[in-house]
Amino acid sequence: MNRNYEAERAALLEDVKQVLKDAEALYKAAVDDGTQEGKELKEKLKAQLHRAQQQFSELESSLVERTRQAAAHTDDLVHKNPYQAMGIAALIGLVLGALLSRNGR
Numbered sequence: 001m002n003r004n005y006e007a008e009r010a011a012l013l014e015d016v017k018q019v020l021k022d023a024e025a026l027y028k029a030a031v032d033d034g035t036q037e038g039k040e041l042k043e044k045l046k047a048q049l050h051r052a053q054q055q056f057s058e059l060e061s062s063l064v065e066r067t068r069q070a071a072a073h074t075d076d077l078v079h080k081n082p083y084q085a086m087g088i089a090a091l092i093g094l095v096l097g098a099l100l101s102r103n104g105r
Helices: 002-029 036-080 082-104
Strands: none
Touching (some): 036 082
16 A cells, blocks of 8 residues: 555655646746736746746655655664564565465465
């Protein structure tokens, strides 16, 4: 389940990156028709695009930091309780082995 979550999160981040890139390309390709409304709209779009890119960057940094903290916490737990960690890993391996051997029959 955790791997599925991580894969979906990574896919979502990639989708957001692509949307931001597409929006930036659209902004750059936009033709200014010379009217004041057109100039104001283009500047507003530029500001919103910049804000979205900053928010995405902050979100990505936050997610990376939380992932590092979770990994460090897990590492600490394993180092503090190595026998428990080995027991849990062995139990998970036993259950997975039993499930896989059933499917093979």
